Amino acid sequence: xxxxxxxxxxxxxxxTVDDAAWMILGPALRGETSPVLRTDPTWTxxxxxxxxxxxxxxxxxxGPRKFVTKLHDQLANASNAVIALAAELLCVQVLPLSNIxxxxxxxxxxxxxxWATPPLRxxxxxxxxxxxxxxxxxxxxxxxRIWQQVVWLTYFVExxxxxxxxxxxxxxLDPWAFRDLVDRVQGGWEPAxxxxxxxxxxxxxxxxxxxxxxxxxxxxxxxxxxxxGDGSGASDIDYDLWRIRQAIQEVGQPRVDWYAEPYVSAWGxxxxxxxxxxxxxxxxxxxxxxxxxLGQRWRNDGFVSVPATNLRMDLEHATESSIRDxxxxxxxxxxxxxxxxxxxxxxxxxxxxxxxxxxxxxSDESAHLGVVSGETSWAEQAGSRLRRAVEWIPDSIxxxxxxxxxxxxxxxxxxxxxxTNALDALAALAREIxxxxxxxxxxxxxxxxxxxxxxxxxxxxxxxxxxxxMPRDVLQEWLDVLxxxxxxxxxxxxxxxxxxxxxxxxxxxxxxxxNQLRTVQFHPSYAYEDFFEGLRPAVENGNVxxxxxxxxxxxxxxxxxxxxxxxxxxxxVIDEMNRANLAKVFGELYYLLEYRDQSISLQxxxxxxxxxxxxxxxxxxxxxxxxxxxxxDAAIRRRFPFVELHPAVEPVSEVLxxxxxxxxxxxxxxxxxxxxxxxxxxxxxxxxxxxxxKSSARDESGLERIWKYDILPLLDDxxxxxxxxxxxxxxxGLDALLARIGGVPVGPVDSVLDSKVAVxxxxxxxxxxxxxx
Numbered sequence: 001x002x003x004x005x006x007x008x009x010x011x012x013x014x015x016t017v018d019d020a021a022w023m024i025l026g027p028a029l030r031g032e033t034s035p036v037l038r039t040d041p042t043w044t045x046x047x048x049x050x051x052x053x054x055x056x057x058x059x060x061x062x063g064p065r066k067f068v069t070k071l072h073d074q075l076a077n078a079s080n081a082v083i084a085l086a087a088e089l090l091c092v093q094v095l096p097l098s099n100i101x102x103x104x105x106x107x108x109x110x111x112x113x114x115w116a117t118p119p120l121r122x123x124x125x126x127x128x129x130x131x132x133x134x135x136x137x138x139x140x141x142x143x144x145r146i147w148q149q150v151v152w153l154t155y156f157v158e159x160x161x162x163x164x165x166x167x168x169x170x171x172x173l174d175p176w177a178f179r180d181l182v183d184r185v186q187g188g189w190e191p192a193x194x195x196x197x198x199x200x201x202x203x204x205x206x207x208x209x210x211x212x213x214x215x216x217x218x219x220x221x222x223x224x225x226x227x228x229g230d231g232s233g234a235s236d237i238d239y240d241l242w243r244i245r246q247a248i249q250e251v252g253q254p255r256v257d258w259y260a261e262p263y264v265s266a267w268g269x270x271x272x273x274x275x276x277x278x279x280x281x282x283x284x285x286x287x288x289x290x291x292x293x294l295g296q297r298w299r300n301d302g303f304v305s306v307p308a309t310n311l312r313m314d315l316e317h318a319t320e321s322s323i324r325d326x327x328x329x330x331x332x333x334x335x336x337x338x339x340x341x342x343x344x345x346x347x348x349x350x351x352x353x354x355x356x357x358x359x360x361x362x363s364d365e366s367a368h369l370g371v372v373s374g375e376t377s378w379a380e381q382a383g384s385r386l387r388r389a390v391e392w393i394p395d396s397i398x399x400x401x402x403x404x405x406x407x408x409x410x411x412x413x414x415x416x417x418x419x420t421n422a423l424d425a426l427a428a429l430a431r432e433i434x435x436x437x438x439x440x441x442x443x444x445x446x447x448x449x450x451x452x453x454x455x456x457x458x459x460x461x462x463x464x465x466x467x468x469x470m471p472r473d474v475l476q477e478w479l480d481v482l483x484x485x486x487x488x489x490x491x492x493x494x495x496x497x498x499x500x501x502x503x504x505x506x507x508x509x510x511x512x513x514x515n516q517l518r519t520v521q522f523h524p525s526y527a528y529e530d531f532f533e534g535l536r537p538a539v540e541n542g543n544v545x546x547x548x549x550x551x552x553x554x555x556x557x558x559x560x561x562x563x564x565x566x567x568x569x570x571x572x573v574i575d576e577m578n579r580a581n582l583a584k585v586f587g588e589l590y591y592l593l594e595y596r597d598q599s600i601s602l603q604x605x606x607x608x609x610x611x612x613x614x615x616x617x618x619x620x621x622x623x624x625x626x627x628x629x630x631x632x633d634a635a636i637r638r639r640f641p642f643v644e645l646h647p648a649v650e651p652v653s654e655v656l657x658x659x660x661x662x663x664x665x666x667x668x669x670x671x672x673x674x675x676x677x678x679x680x681x682x683x684x685x686x687x688x689x690x691x692x693x694k695s696s697a698r699d700e701s702g703l704e705r706i707w708k709y710d711i712l713p714l715l716d717d718x719x720x721x722x723x724x725x726x727x728x729x730x731x732x733g734l735d736a737l738l739a740r741i742g743g744v745p746v747g748p749v750d751s752v753l754d755s756k757v758a759v760x761x762x763x764x765x766x767x768x769x770x771x772x773x
Contacts, residue, residue: 010204013135013255020129021200024088035123037084047085048157067146080116087112089153098134105130136208140371141391143434155187175202205242218258221267282358282426284417295363299392305384306349315376323347345416350376358426366396369430395433408597408611455567455615457483464508469658470651481641491622492645495688496652498621499575506571519573520552522580528587533604548604560616570616577620582633593639624684647686656689671741685718707734
């Protein structure tokens with residue numbers, strides 16, 4: 001230890017923060033008037049004890065509200081001195097943090113000061129310090145543990161003023177004496193807050209390196225700068241780090257920053273703590289046989305674990321193969337499938353989980369979020385030998401409140417499950433249930449999107465009603481069904497507008513971005529590999545290989561689940577669904593059509609659990625003429641609500657009349673269609689209205705072409721072998737039907753409007769080919 005003498009306080013990495021901290025801490029430690037309260041000291045044993053009693057014990061608020069919200073109620077009847085102390089302690093806690101914006105720091109502290117009567121304000125120097133950018137990245141821990149750190153500071157205040165005056169005087173003159181007094185603080189060990197306080201009071205001697213693992217690694221990497229025989233095994237790590245910095249700090253150069261080059265790569269700190277190419281992840285870790293009791297220990301003691309009861313290996317040099325060998329050696333009594341599960345869990349826990357990853361634990365119907373804060377280590381306790389330190393968010397949430405896509409991923413097998421596809425949603429949730437809007441839960445400089453908004457289908461618009469010529473309440477009912485079930489099938493004879501209606505609803509759902517709407521058409525040779533994913537040949541370096549290639553559904557799901565798109569609707573229209581072998585096309589996706597909140601393993605991507613997101617809507621069409629829907633797989637019928645579109649049933653039966661009325665045309669085409677269908681006995685052979693809604697149907701020559709090339713060939717096919725072409729034309733020919741409805745020939749234009757206006761008013765449905773729709 002250094003000789004007893006008077007030390008200069010010194011300067012740290014950010015002098016503005018040092019000055020702001022000392023404006024609060026100097027008077028506080030000397031017992032002088034508070035620069036915030038301006039009338040009396042605030043750092044007194046009485047005020048500290050009162051503040052702690054107001055926020056702990058019987059007054060503790062363990063609900064899901066944020067810290068400052070809870071603190072407001074707890075300090076409702078507190079004196080100005082206690083309120084000022086709370087604000088000053090929050091200043092000390094947040095001043096050095098570089099991962100909190102100045103706006104958030106100021107808002108947090110000034111909000112507390114506003115509760116005083118009259119409201120208090122910060123000195124300009126302190127306000128400048130809050131805006132100065134901080135000195136270290138506090139990670140998630142300094143957001144998650146605000147309450148605990150403030151409570152620890154109240155214990156420090158009591159310890160300080162409980163010490164003899166000569167000891168306090170010495171601590172104000174000697175950094176090591178101050179450190180020794182701080183280390184006597186009882187009432188909850190907060191090592192990060194302890195180190196931060198040391199650096200604020202004596203910035204020239206203590207570095208803002210608050211993670212113990214980082215401190216240990218820095219000392220080990222630079223131990224050669226310590227005197228011979230006094231290396232990294234020394235017990236006083238604070239003193240060792242100071243001596244190392246003294247040895248390598250060049251005169252006149254900026255202060256050594258252990259998190260910057262060339263130092264950070266030497267001791268393997270961030271970003272070197274992760275392998276190249278690895279990003280932040282999220283994990284579900286199960287308690288297994290430890291149950292709720294083990295989960296409670298995790299949260300109480302700040303760790304997460306896997307059993308590893310029989311595992312023996314060198315963690316520092318662990319590889320996938322060494323972990324696999326260790327599992328095979330330690331668990332020979334298990335079969336290969338069980339050993340494989342253990343191997344995968346241990347490999348994920350040791351090799352892929354990293355510091356700052358999010359971790360989720362489920363206990364009964366509650367979910368708990370935390371942030372990994374330490375490397376893998378061994379513990380002696382059976383059932384939780386392999387551990388990582390975790391900063392747990394104090395407030396739990398209901399399992400049912402977990403955001404998408406988390407619920408569908410909870411059924412994945414294994415004790416350690418990769419939830420990285422839900423990282424953004426979990427990061428947003430972590431911010432939501434803590435006292436900060438800061439993104440302490442995401443990789444630096446890569447902000448996480450806000451938690452997705454709830455997905456909703458817009459209500460029916462006037463334009464949709466006008467385009468489809470159908471009642472608003474019917475269209476709204478279909479949209480409501482889609483909102484509830486996420487999928488729907490329109491079925492009926494040709495010409496009833498099935499495809500047109502499906503795509504119109506799809507465009508209405510997705511809005512202006514039609515890239516979120518896709519249409520595919522099934523046919524007899526269509527297969528799972530075409531629709532979802534399958535192996536396709538590829539040539540690489542002259543060699544033929546096979547790669548898994550996504551189909552339209554997999555591609556659309558990838559877009560729908562891209563971070564930021566969770567609240568945007570996507571629609572897949574499947575035309576002519578019943579022409580394909582649906583059991584073959586959908587495969588294991590049948591399960592997901594019914595259980596959108598679940599996930600399954602895939603045929604060609606067995607290492608990936610797949611789910612159908614709730615923002616994907618599927619609208620199918622089935623032509624009852626091509627293939628009776630009675631032959632459709634019963635599993636599909638259970639999973640899709642079926643809506644009939646039939647010429648004789650509302651709303652289709654009124655579509656042509658509504659269309660003609662909107663055009664200002666008479667009802668001759670509607671009467672013509674009714675007469676035609678009245679002569680067709682078989683229900684599924686009747687003709688839909690879209691044939692007579694084409695623009696060409698407005699004059700005689702166009703109507704004749706429709707009859708000659710669309711309707712009569714269809715009827716020839718319907719009645720093949722039953723009636724001759726002559727009989728069909730005698731009964732269903734255009735002239736015969738016109739005579740039946742009054743014998744009035746069709747003129748050049750059957751509208752009272754001129755042809756230009758008629759064309760302008762005609763909706764797209766009238767120009768669609770009725771090929772099976």
